[in-house]
Amino acid sequence: MRKNAPRLPFNVISLNPDAPVPLYRQLYDEVRSAILAGRLKGGNKLPPTRELANELGVSRNTVMAAYDQLLSEGYTEGHVGAGTWVTSTLPDEMLQSRPTPARAPRGSRMRTMISKRGERLLSVLPPIRQQGAGKMLPFRAAFPDLASFPFEVWTRLLAKYSRNPSHDLFGYAHVAGYPRLREAIAGYLRSARAVKCEADQVIIVPGTQVALELATQMLLDPGDTVLMEDPGYFGVRGVFICAGARVVPVPVDNGGIRLDVVNRNSEHARMVYVTPSHQFPLGMTLPLSRRLELLEWARVSGAWIIEDDCDGEYRYAGRPLASLQGLDSENRVIYTGTFSKVLFPSLRIGYLVVPPDLVDAFIVGRIMIDLQPATIPQAALADFIEEGHFTRHLRRMRNLYAGRQSLLLETARAELSGLLEIQESEAGMHLVGWLPPEVNDMETARTASQHHVLALPLSAFSLEPVARGALMLGYTAFNEREIRAGVRRLKTALAEAQRAKVC
Ligand SMILES: Cc1ncc(COP(=O)(O)O)c(C=O)c1O
Numbered sequence: 001m002r003k004n005a006p007r008l009p010f011n012v013i014s015l016n017p018d019a020p021v022p023l024y025r026q027l028y029d030e031v032r033s034a035i036l037a038g039r040l041k042g043g044n045k046l047p048p049t050r051e052l053a054n055e056l057g058v059s060r061n062t063v064m065a066a067y068d069q070l071l072s073e074g075y076t077e078g079h080v081g082a083g084t085w086v087t088s089t090l091p092d093e094m095l096q097s098r099p100t101p102a103r104a105p106r107g108s109r110m111r112t113m114i115s116k117r118g119e120r121l122l123s124v125l126p127p128i129r130q131q132g133a134g135k136m137l138p139f140r141a142a143f144p145d146l147a148s149f150p151f152e153v154w155t156r157l158l159a160k161y162s163r164n165p166s167h168d169l170f171g172y173a174h175v176a177g178y179p180r181l182r183e184a185i186a187g188y189l190r191s192a193r194a195v196k197c198e199a200d201q202v203i204i205v206p207g208t209q210v211a212l213e214l215a216t217q218m219l220l221d222p223g224d225t226v227l228m229e230d231p232g233y234f235g236v237r238g239v240f241i242c243a244g245a246r247v248v249p250v251p252v253d254n255g256g257i258r259l260d261v262v263n264r265n266s267e268h269a270r271m272v273y274v275t276p277s278h279q280f281p282l283g284m285t286l287p288l289s290r291r292l293e294l295l296e297w298a299r300v301s302g303a304w305i306i307e308d309d310c311d312g313e314y315r316y317a318g319r320p321l322a323s324l325q326g327l328d329s330e331n332r333v334i335y336t337g338t339f340s341k342v343l344f345p346s347l348r349i350g351y352l353v354v355p356p357d358l359v360d361a362f363i364v365g366r367i368m369i370d371l372q373p374a375t376i377p378q379a380a381l382a383d384f385i386e387e388g389h390f391t392r393h394l395r396r397m398r399n400l401y402a403g404r405q406s407l408l409l410e411t412a413r414a415e416l417s418g419l420l421e422i423q424e425s426e427a428g429m430h431l432v433g434w435l436p437p438e439v440n441d442m443e444t445a446r447t448a449s450q451h452h453v454l455a456l457p458l459s460a461f462s463l464e465p466v467a468r469g470a471l472m473l474g475y476t477a478f479n480e481r482e483i484r485a486g487v488r489r490l491k492t493a494l495a496e497a498q499r500a501k502v503c
Contacts, residue, residue, distance in 0.1 A: 015056055023058050024065035031066065035075050035086055042088030046076065117242055124238035137454040138486030139408075141281075141430040141474030142311070144341055148400060153389050157380035169375050176363050177204025177351070178378035184385040185337075185351055193312060194322035195335055197353045203362055204373045206348040208310055211336040212239040212273075214352065218365045219304050219334075220245050224270040229257050231461035233280050236273055236308065245271075249463035252279055256286035259293050266297065271304045276324045277312035278427040281461050281472050285427070291324050298332040305333045311341045313394055314476075316402040317426040331355035339381070341429060342394055349373065349381060401476045404483065405431065408475040411487045419494040420471065430474040432458070436498065441469030444497040451493040453486055 013030045015023050034040040046052075049067060053060040067084055070076045078084035114122070136143070161169055176182065182199040189195035189202075205211045212235075220226065222244030228237060230249030240247050248269075250261045256279050262272060274294070276286035286294075298305050307324045315321065325335040338350035354362050384390050405424075408431060412422040420433040433455075435441055441457035448455045448471070455471035473490075475483060 013056060015058060024062045024069070027056070027058075027063065027066035028069045031070060032073075032075055040086050042086050044086045046084040046086070048083065117244070120244075121238055121242045124234055124241055135454060136477070137452050138478045138482050139430070139473035139475060139490075140454045140477060141456060141472045142341060143429070143474060143477040144344060145397065145400060145477050146344060147479075148393075148397065149344060150389060150393060154380065154384065157383050158376060160383075161376045161379045169379060172371060174375065174378075175367055175372050176200075176359075177202065177373055178375055178382060180382035180386070181378045182351075184382045186353075188385060188390070189323075189335075189337070189353065193309065193337075194326035195353055196326050196328075197335075198356075201353050201356060201359055203352045203354060203359075203366055204378060205350050205352060205366070206370075206373060207340060207345075207350040208308060208336050208338050209235050209239065210369060211350055211352045212236050212306065212308075214362060214365050214369060215271075215304070215306060215334050215336075215354075216240060216243045216245070217368070218358070218361055220270055225265065225268045227262055227265055227269055227272040228463075229274055229279060230463045231281055231458055231466070232273065232275075232463075233308070234461060237463070240273075247463070251464070252282060252284065254284055255290055256284050257290070257294070259290055259297070262294065262297055266301045266303075269301060269303050271306060272298070273306045273308065274324070275308045275310070277309055277315070277321050278425075280308070280310070280428075281430070281456075281458065282432060283423075283425040283428050283430075285321060286324070291327055295324070295328050295330070295332065299330045303332070307333050307335045309335060309337050311428050312337070313342055314398060314401060314429060315427045316398065316405065325353065331357065334358075342390075342397070343381075347377060347381075349377060397476075401429065404475045404478065404480075407480060408473060408483050408487070411484055412473070412490075415487050415491050416494065419491065419498060422473070429476045430472045433471045433473055435469040435471065435494075437468055439469055439498055441466070441471060444469065444494065445471060447497040447500075448490060448493040451489045451496075453490045453493055455490065 013027065015026045017023065019026065021029075031040070031046070046067065047055070049060050049063040053063045056063070067076065067078075071078060071084065075087060076084050077087045167173070179199070181204060182202040185202050185204075186197050186199040189197060203214070205214060216239050220240070220243050224245050225248055226240045226245045227248050227250050228240065229252050231252070232249075237247055248265050250265070250272075251258050256276065257272075257274055262269075272294070274286065276291060278285065294305065297303070305324065305328075309323060312321070312323070323335060325333040332355075334355070335353040336350065337353075339347050340350065352362070409422060409424055412420065412431075412433065416422065416433070418436075420435060422431055422433040425431055435444060441459050445455050445457040445460075455473055458466050458470040458472070478486065
């Protein structure tokens with residue numbers, strides 16, 4: 001049965017001509033909310049457009065546009081000349097307003113619906129990381145300098161490909177990545193990182209996280225043991241834990257991952273995750289003798305090595321070190337890299353280099369995660385590399401970042417003496433500052449964030465309790481003024497935290 005709408009919902013509508021949202025959209029939102037909240041019921045007739053326009057003091061076109069939108073989304077039905085009704089076919093349960101639940105607390109019903117795998121995942125991300133996510137404050141780590149990126153070149157390349165609507169660029173294609181980009185990456189890796197590879201071993205993914213996800217899906221079973229540097233990148237740990245693997249933390253010393261501990265845990269070990277060119281987050285380099293020993297261990301135990309080379313390009317003393325993969329003659333290494341640190345993170349282009357025998361299997365696994373990476377940015381990136389912009393940008397950034405590291409080092413040593421012992425690094429995008437013994441780095445990081453400084457604590461990356469707390473100070477994304485101001489704020493925060501004797 002069709003009834004005229006009660007007057008009330010329309011009387012209380014107030015539209016704001018100064019709001020950034022168009023008037024028709026405001027009216028649409030009001031009517032839609034009234035329907036969902038049950039104030040307008042199925043079969044209620046909406047006022048004629050002319051009448052409502054007069055009542056609200058808006059043009060008839062505004063009302064007609066709002067009605068059209070409601071009609072096309074199925075909230076109303078109607079016929080020209082006969083009027084518009086709230087549709088009566090919407091299921092009743094859709095017509096009740098339900099408050100959006102806030103985040104489900106631990107132990108709530110919503111949380112109990114989460115799978116065991118999901119619960120394991122939720123346990124991985126340290127709250128300190130969630131706190132600072134998205135904020136571009138000094139000393140956010142692992143972030144490149146956006147102001148220096150050649151956006152004119154990048155925009156020209158994107159535009160060039162966007163104007164050419166071919167199936168090759170706009171259709172489903174190239175599961176493992178755009179062929180010219182795979183060629184360009186293979187060429188770059190061979191010459192700059194001494195990776196032994198052909199283009200068809202390169203599989204493009206949206207970043208390291210997916211690279212690890214793919215390697216884990218194809219090579220690990222639930223219950224398998226994975227050895228992982230401790231401290232290490234928690235994103236990677238999350239992937240292993242989610243897959244049901246048993247993660248064994250392996251401590252690092254001045255030479256990186258400790259091989260004596262790796263050897264002691266060989267039984268059932270299927271994989272080891274390492275960052276040999278620049279241990280993340282502490283920054284040491286895995287020496288040749290340990291590289292060879294690790295490769296031999298993998299050969300004998302039949303385990304895979306994941307080499308994460310996420311910032312191997314940034315080496316400020318001498319030439320970038322050759323990769324571990326380049327030393328491997330047994331095809332035990334899966335190499336991963338990313339453009340997040342050398343170009344910009346939102347590009348979401350990373351890659352895996354897999355041994356020839358695994359390529360076909362990994363490509364099938366890649367489809368199961370997502371059919372393919374986005375083509376246009378890949379085509380633009382292929383040109384960016386082929387035309388020489390990539391190596392030029394990298395060279396400029398290496399010089400810029402070396403200067404920024406020196407500035408942070410000098411300023412911090414001058415200002416923070418006794419509060420933070422900052423350690424020089426030959427590579428990477430952040431410095432490690434050690435806190436006085438007994439000072440808690442999690443608490444200190446929290447105090448720092450209250451002073452608008454983002455300094456990730458070492459404990460957030462560690463599975464075992466840390467012997468001494470430390471903070472990660474990224475410098476690559478900050479200019480001289482920001483670095484100096486950041487150090488001043490950090491000084492206040494450190495003094496406050498240490499006065500309060502947070503242990
Ligand atoms: C060691 C390490 N690997 C990988 C990544 C993430 O890289 P991507 O943006 O490619 O996912 C990070 C992020 O900071 C990292 O620290």
